[in-house]
Amino acid sequence: MAKKNKVLFIGWDAADWKIMDKLMASGLMPAMKKVVDNGVRGQLATLDPPLSPMLWTSMATGVRPFEHGVLGFVEHDGSGGVRPVSSHSRKVKAIWNMLTMEGHKSNVVGWWPSNPVENINGCMVSNLFQQEKKGKETVDIDDWDIPEGTIYPERLIERLKELRVHPNEITGNLVMPFVPQAVKLDKKGDKRLTVIQRFLAHASSIHAATTELMETEEWDFTAVYHDAIDHFCHAFMKFHPPQMEGMDDEAFDLFKDVVLGAYVFHDMMLERLLGMIDDDTTVVIASDHGFHSDHLRPTHVPEVPSGPAVEHAPFGVFVAMGPGIKKGEHIFGASILDITPTLLTLFDMPVGRDMHGKPLMEIYENPKEVQYIDSWEKVDKFGGELVVKSVPDDGTNAAALQQLVDLGYINDMKVDGDPEKDAANYLKNVINENNFYLAKSYVNGGYHEEALEILLEIENRDKPDFRILLEIVGCAVKTNRFALANEYIRFIRKGNLMEENYVNVLEAKVQLGLNEPDKTMRLLKDAIQHFPDAIDVLLDFGRLLNTVCEYDDAVKIFQRVVDLDPGNSYGLHGLGVAALRTERYEDALGYFLDAVESVYYYPFAHFHLGETFALMKNYEAAIESFEVVAAIAPQMPKTYRWLLDLYEIVGDEEKSDRYRKIVDHYDLGEKIVVTGLPGEKLEETLQKIKDKGIEIGGDINDLLGDTVDVLNPNWFADLGQKINYIPLRVLGSLPPKFSYRIMFVNDDSEDVMRHLVEKEWPGKETFNPDLMDGVREQERRARTWLSQQPNLDLFYINLPDEVDNELITHYLS
């Protein structure tokens, strides 16, 4: 009789919905379709860098690579050499350790990395199980041993050994479905057929071990990992239809079906596994990232370590089917970090509070209460240990390294001269490379300070690496170290280390940080002329246009992003912001909803969604959106302020009290600032506020800021009120020690100019081009400054009468 709570987890490296949806629709992936139709599906956001051993370890642990310690494809072997990344590097517990601690039995097959295996409660077969090479030589099938540390328990070695499939056993007939015209190829000379044989053999070996363990061993959790889709895609996606520019017709015809064949082959393996489980078993299928299969396929792969990762798409797949799981529904916002927390809830086990992921509770038909513990690292129970402390290299490591070289993930070790020196240099490069991935992992988690520290240590002026330089400039900007960023930009320009237009994009980020919108605009315009289809550049440009209120141009740019990459959430968000700021609330709503549907983990899109709902007076929906922001980005204090106001408006005292406490906790001394374009609307707005009996600090008649002496260190504190009028010109001089709620009065700059001329210089010409430029420059600088501040709560007023509306009245209270 089947045990309850059994879980079958299937990992398909690089599986992507774009191809699977087509194949399911045409009936070529029936097993996957069955799981999708009877379960929930979603996109699974990957992490950066999208390198599989790091990602699968994050998947199995719920934490980011800087926490779990597996970095890159190779690692120091502890004695001056390198080896393929192994379980030695993992510093935290994996799901199979946690299950062992709670008495559950696991089968874990092929996980990357899992060699050497651990003596868990259950069975482990490592990722070296299927390896048929020793060094560069293929081992004959009769001499094919199992390396030490590959299988636990040892009693299984002989049985599983016999189940492996050697590439030589993959005959021409088995390759034919992938390359129907294989007969045209020189079978001995064409390595591409050999590659297919190897990939199929490896996948078959892993599949055979999995079915054997599922059938013969008692288990609560079976996890199997296949790397074949990723490998097939790296080798053959360039032949996948539509035919890429420059692709040879003959090669295209020969290999255009290989990738589809790989998916169909995996579906067949899935069908077999589904046939081995009962209705009480939950099936989860996931991939660590996707793979570009359309116009987003890169035309060339950079010749740097891990260069092939540019072919990876940022979203993998997630499907879950089983008792208590919703049917036929989509889930949003899932990340590979959520897999382990979710698996734990399937076993009713507690989630570690120190995990970076969250359990995907929306997969369940009925709400389930999540149990938490501080950390699984602190649980004092046996969870399994490595069965061997160090594995003597019998050539298997070298073979695995060679496979990584063949796939283009690592550089070949060139031995030209002193082998010892070469080995030492290679090791040094490996350590530097892994530190680079560590830094990238910190960047991806938002820890720019930590990343910068590592990047500066590994950066070498004598051997410039553009990847490191790019990250340094990015981190310097994020941590407001603009002098450092500029120093690197000078270095890049001086050494001609990057194409000039690309450097312009980098410098634009620095100029934006320095509150120089016009310089930023010039640099981005130049860059766009050269990279009209570069999505990142377009997004930067669009954001800047939104910031300086050039909404029509912003819309064109963001629309171009969405045309190039339909569903691009950042493009949709940009369109939404432009619509929101021009009071097209219905349009804004649509864009923000589309943005969060595409990427749920997008706090700014939820934030603006909340703002839009609030402006549409749909306070309940606004609350829901801001609650999402609070859940996914708790470090944004201004969210709590919104929630406090909204709960007060809807009269929920309990919730408003709760958020008041949080706001008080964050509050550094909040000040409300009224500012805006120095025109009639601003004057009227200020007067209306005064008419409400509210005291306003500052001289409300000083539209141009002539009376404010920002060189006086106490200029702002001396104003002495909670609500202060600050002229636009000096907005950027607000002291950082307070948090601010800014009420920004919008106005038309020509109206502003006319008003100023009439007020300040009566009798003069009503059109003054210098004054006009000055007003516009002030406005752009102020808006750019506002866009750079992390802790500002910004609210726009378009008409003085808006001061009377419910939200602003509340805002001012």
Place this chain on the structure above:
Amino acid sequence: MSEITVVTGLPRSGTSLMMQIIDASSIEVYSDGKRERDINNPQGYYELEAVMGIAQDNSFLDDAVGKAVKIVAPIITFCKKDLNYRVIVMRRNIDEILMSQEKMLEKDQVSEREKYRTIYGFHLKKTYKFLEEQKIPFLEVQYSSLVDDPENEIKKITEFLSLNDKLEDLVQVVKPELYRNKSNEGIQ
């Protein structure tokens, strides 16, 4: 005395001068004398080769109990956590440090000043974090103050280290002519 007296700080921030002062006191300096004096540090470096490998092996610290040892920032963070320490942190204007290092290395690093300024900022941050987390008592000594007003600074040091040595014996160690590369001198 059960503590190890550690002198730390960024390279070229006056750590060797501080070691000389301690050498003139009743505290024994733990040094192997392998790095010989040179024109950049005419009185010697007071460095210990074992310190270079502290990340891999910090067992040498067991022999340093009751003595003084120089461990620059940030490798002080590799000190054994089960021993007791008191630490003097040498501080010097970062531009002076960078110029002094460039002079010593005979290398023009003007185009990398921000890089090193940032790196050293991280090193100091890491050092202070370690001292605070480990609750290690420490005294900050400004190199410029030590040279400009040695009596006052050395008095603070003797109080911190509970030394009974004669103040003038220690003060005479400080030779103002060693105060080279002031940021406002010699820069074009």
